[in-house]
Amino acid sequence: EVQLQQSGPEVGRPGSSVKISCKASGYTFTDYVMNWVKQSPGQGLEWIGWIDPEYGSTDYAEKFKKKATLTADTSSSTAYIQLSSLTSEDTATYFCARVAVATGFDYWGQGVMVTVSS
Amino acid sequence: DVQMTQSPSYLAASPGESVSISCKASKSINTYLAWYQEKPGKTNKLLIYSGSTLQSGTPSRFSGSGSGTDFTLTIRSLEPEDFAVYYCQQHNEYPLTFGSGTKLEIK
Numbered sequence: 001e002v003q004l005q006q007s008g009p010e011v012g013r014p015g016s017s018v019k020i021s022c023k024a025s026g027y028t029f030t031d032y033v034m035n036w037v038k039q040s041p042g043q044g045l046e047w048i049g050w051i052d053p054e055y056g057s058t059d060y061a062e063k064f065k066k067k068a069t070l071t072a073d074t075s076s077s078t079a080y081i082q083l084s085s086l087t088s089e090d091t092a093t094y095f096c097a098r099v100a101v102a103t104g105f106d107y108w109g110q111g112v113m114v115t116v117s118s
Numbered sequence: 119d120v121q122m123t124q125s126p127s128y129l130a131a132s133p134g135e136s137v138s139i140s141c142k143a144s145k146s147i148n149t150y151l152a153w154y155q156e157k158p159g160k161t162n163k164l165l166i167y168s169g170s171t172l173q174s175g176t177p178s179r180f181s182g183s184g185s186g187t188d189f190t191l192t193i194r195s196l197e198p199e200d201f202a203v204y205y206c207q208q209h210n211e212y213p214l215t216f217g218s219g220t221k222l223e224i225k
Binding site: 047102111 | 150152154161162163164167168171173205207209212213214215216217218219
C-alpha cells in the first residue's frame with residue numbers, strides 16, 4: 001500500500017526556517033516525482049514545486065523559489081521541504097503528493113501544519 | 119500561469135440527487151484536468167484525471183467531462199460520503215494550478 005507519512009506540526013519564529021519530511025512507502029521512491037502543495041488557513045491549494053528523487057532535479061513555482069528548498073534522501077525514501085525566512089504568510093498546511101505521468105497527484109500525505117509565531 | 123475558475127464555491131444537495139461542478143481554465147489545457155476530493159481526517163483523493171478518466175477506486179457515480187477550457191465534474195445519486203470539498207487542477211503545464219474549491223454540503 002502506497003503511503004506518504006509526513007512529520008508532525010511545526011512552530012517557527014519569524015525569520016527562522018523549518019524542515020518538513022515526507023516518508024514514502026509501498027513503492028519505489030525513485031520511480032515517481034514528488035510534489036509539494038501549500039494550503040493557507042481556509043484557502044485553496046497552491047503548488048510549490050517538485051523534485052525527482054532519482055536525479056535530484058527540481059522545479060518551483062515562481063513565488064516559492066526563494067522560500068522553499070526541496071530535497072530527497074533515496075536511502076530513506078524521504079522527501080523534504082525547507083521553508084526559510086518565515087513570515088506569517090507561511091502559516092499553512094503543507095502537503096507532499098506523488099505524481100504519476102499525466103495523471104495528477106495520485107497519493108497525498110496527511111499534511112503538516114506550520115505555524116509562524118513569535 | 120493558467121488561472122482555474124471553479125464554481126460554485128458552495129453547493130447544498132440531498133443524498134440521491136445529482137450535482138455538477140464547473141471548472142474553467144484561462145487558456146486551453148487540452149484534457150489535462152484532475153479532480154480531487156478533500157475530507158477531514160483523510161488524505162486528499164484523486165478522483166479523475168485527464169478530464170474524464172476515473173482513478174482506480176473512484177465510484178462510477180463520478181464522471182468528468184470537457185476539454186480545452188471548460189470542464190465539469192458530475193456526481194450522480196449522491197451518497198453520504200460524497201459530502202466534501204472538491205478541487206480541480208490543471209496538469210497540462212507548470213506551474214500547476216488549482217481551482218478555489220467547491221464545498222458540497224448536505225441540504
